Amino acid sequence: MEERSPLDRRAFHAELERVRADFHRLRAEASPTDLRRPTDGTRWTNEQLLFHMLFGYMLVRVLLTLLGVFARLPGVVGRTFARLLDAAARPFHIINYLSSAAGSLYYNHHRMGAKMNRTLAALQQRLDRESTDSLSRGMHYPPRWDPYFQDWMTRADLYRYPTQHYDFHRAQLTLGPTHT
Secondary structure (H helix, E strand, O other): OOOOOOOOHHHHHHHHHHHHHHHHHHHHHOOHHHHHOEOOOOOOEHHHHHHHHHHHHHHHHHHHHHHHHHOOOOHHHHHHHHHHHHHOHHHHHHHHHHHHHHHHHHOOOOOHHHHHHHHHHHHHHHHHHOOHHHHHOEEEOOHHHOOOOOOEEEHHHHHHHHHHHHHHHHOOOOOOHHHO
């Protein structure tokens, strides 16, 4: 496995604070018309994409737990599991689209902010409890599921993932008067 750089905890906290502030600003400035507008490069509306961006952070909480299990199993188990998931990439992308469309109905413009706050706080608290050794543990992932998934990812990589995902999708939002 290739050597990965250690996770700078202070930088991680600052990164999540940047995301939190940006997410709340986007929501506060978005009009109802903005939220219903299609995004650039996806089939989601802006509100659905905002939920999808939040969901990336929610997902990492689950993936960190999953990594805790698979990191203790023989490598062939995790590799086989990742290959099976990778083979199911096409149905995954459909489910991913539909779940964000449906998820935004519950975690709508009004509920997303509180959920983002809770999710980011939980990730920050969890990172603060991680040992250097635990951050270097990893497992195989299905790289066809997301452009930021690698075949092998450490726990530190997982902490980095949702902000890469957020920033990528942030550029696809069509909020504000320049997109009318």
